Amino acid sequence: MQPHLKLHDGTQFPAFGLGTWKSKPNEVYTAVRVALEAGYIHLDCAAIYQNEDEVGKAIADAIKAGDTSREKIWVTSKLWNDSHEAQHVESALQKTLSDLGLEYLDLYLIHWPVAFKHGVTFPRSREEFLTLEEAPLEKTWEAMAELKAKGLTRQIGVSNMGPERIDLLSGVGETPAVNQVESHPYLPQTELLTYCQSKGIQLTAYSPLGSPDRQTRKSDEPSLLEHPTIKEIAEKHGVGTGDVLIAWALGRGTSVIPKSVTDSRIRSNLKATELKLDADDMGAISNFGKSYRYIDGTFFAGPNSPYTADGIWA
Ligand SMILES: NC(=O)C1=CN([C@@H]2O[C@H](COP(=O)(O)OP(=O)(O)OC[C@H]3O[C@@H](n4cnc5c(N)ncnc54)[C@H](OP(=O)(O)O)[C@@H]3O)[C@@H](O)[C@H]2O)C=CC1
């Protein structure tokens, strides 16, 4: 039995899933087939990953092959920033459902607290953004609640949000089921985790391995997979460093969604859900004494944007 976390309405949420950002259209099909055949029950998707049609084909073929069923799997997707205005929210979800070949999602998240004009994939000028005054997150949240009421998604949640924004949304509607944020030993998000747990919100850790395949990777950024403490603990347990990072995330009560398109890693990452770290391991990993955010939000900030990188995580 894979680890699960309880959502605020009692629903069991599979705590381990497959990330699909950067999984190329010609490789994500096989990755999802391998994952579902190996026993994955949770897929993390998003419209902006531009591969949901291929993920959907893999889900359909896996069901046809008898590897899984719709009821057994948990599929998350995310509303992109150009569809925050209430009139665009349902059509964005319908496109995702059509691409994924599904009748409903298990979880739909507001991807970022940043808004673009409708049809803008990535803004090139100030005019292509909308401010949060022009596209209030509360209105988007109300539209998300309507999707749930219509049965198009079983749960709704947020991503890349701090307590201030979560409180704002909870004040106009239901509390988000999940907040998906970057989290790993360099960015443990301890305060945010405590806050989320106090509200019954589950925290999903994205980029748990340090997202080393990003195009925007900096040459001097620290490596989690090569960190000496992680290596030492991996050697002690006779596993890989990725396994230790996955077990650490699960051990502190978050869900975790490592991405891989490599057959052996897809399988070993799933096996890592069985690895139990002891208190010394957990303590050593939680005391890195260094902070680093890989997904720093600068792609939405700067002189041509109404947003600042620091303001995103309020
Ligand atoms: N809500 C949001 O804004 C965001 C959500 N996400 C979600 O989180 C997921 C995971 O984060 P992501 O940024 O992709 O990065 P990860 O931290 O999951 O790292 C992925 C990289 O690690 C490699 N890898 C996978 N497993 C292992 C292993 N066991 N040992 C060594 N290397 C390994 C992969 O290689 P290979 O594929 O070649 O095997 C890939 O290069 C995303 O795919 C996406 O679904 C991510 C960022 C933002």
Ligand SMILES: CC(C)=CCC/C(C)=C/CC/C(C)=C/C=O
């Ligand atoms: C414009 C395209 C095709 C991709 C952009 C991907 C990107 C840099 C998104 C920024 C937000 C992000 C890191 C999302 C991850 O979930």
